Amino acid sequence: xxxxxxxxxxxxxxxxxxxxxxxxxxxxxxxxxxxPTYWKEWQGKEVVARILSHVGSVFKNLExxxxxxxxxxxxxxxxxxxxxxxxxxxxMITLNKRGLIEKFEVVMRPYKSVGKLRKSMxxxxxxxxxxxxxxxxxx
Amino acid sequence: xxxxxxxxxxxxxxxxxxxxxxxxxxxxxxxxxxxPTYWKEWQGKEVVARILSHVGSVFKNLExxxxxxxxxxxxxxxxxxxxxxxxxxxxMITLNKRGLIEKFEVVMRPYKSVGKLRKSMxxxxxxxxxxxxxxxxxx
Numbered sequence: 001x002x003x004x005x006x007x008x009x010x011x012x013x014x015x016x017x018x019x020x021x022x023x024x025x026x027x028x029x030x031x032x033x034x035x036p037t038y039w040k041e042w043q044g045k046e047v048v049a050r051i052l053s054h055v056g057s058v059f060k061n062l063e064x065x066x067x068x069x070x071x072x073x074x075x076x077x078x079x080x081x082x083x084x085x086x087x088x089x090x091x092m093i094t095l096n097k098r099g100l101i102e103k104f105e106v107v108m109r110p111y112k113s114v115g116k117l118r119k120s121m122x123x124x125x126x127x128x129x130x131x132x133x134x135x136x137x138x139x
Numbered sequence: 140x141x142x143x144x145x146x147x148x149x150x151x152x153x154x155x156x157x158x159x160x161x162x163x164x165x166x167x168x169x170x171x172x173x174x175p176t177y178w179k180e181w182q183g184k185e186v187v188a189r190i191l192s193h194v195g196s197v198f199k200n201l202e203x204x205x206x207x208x209x210x211x212x213x214x215x216x217x218x219x220x221x222x223x224x225x226x227x228x229x230x231m232i233t234l235n236k237r238g239l240i241e242k243f244e245v246v247m248r249p250y251k252s253v254g255k256l257r258k259s260m261x262x263x264x265x266x267x268x269x270x271x272x273x274x275x276x277x278x
Binding site for chain 2: 066
């Protein structure tokens, strides 16, 4: 078992337990999140932690695979199920100099699985009072 | 400018010039390719080189960004345009012990751009005699 930057270790634990507070604690105040579903970006640790918590309820059997890193950049490969569909992705994470996550971009395959994720996320965020006041526009 | 494994350097050149022969020369005979568009996998250097050559005609302004590697695994981040849509992706490449590419998986974002890629790829492969005899089934 490799050991990575403490933030990455905390990230794995927080994702596994879907712990929003733990996620927030390793995010930079102005973290930028780029989802696989839309071109739109989300900014700020509160909203990004909430988004990821919803993602966590959609992804089943989430397993992290290869972890490649270079200085403050971490690329984390994962597999999961979205409903009955298989999906693979990479979390592209950049830490700032204080060791907090300042950028988080997710790329995935295949198309159909991401479509299912997109549908689920739209439903979940539209039912979450937190997002009610926020306007989500697709590009 | 970093310098990577000669195969990765050749890969960048072959992609840039859309050189199918050069691509084939750095592929293992039984290379496995997993596209962002479908769950289906493609196997064999001839068919994979042809697929990538079609991808090369769809991607505009392709630029490789961060390159993370660990032994025989390379994750190459890229940006491109698909029609008027922006896209980001990661090529997950695994070399075999002889330095040839034996696995190649592509994950991308966002959904809408991959949808456009999928449409273009279906059209291009259905007009390419090489693929006429092959059955493409979506999962």
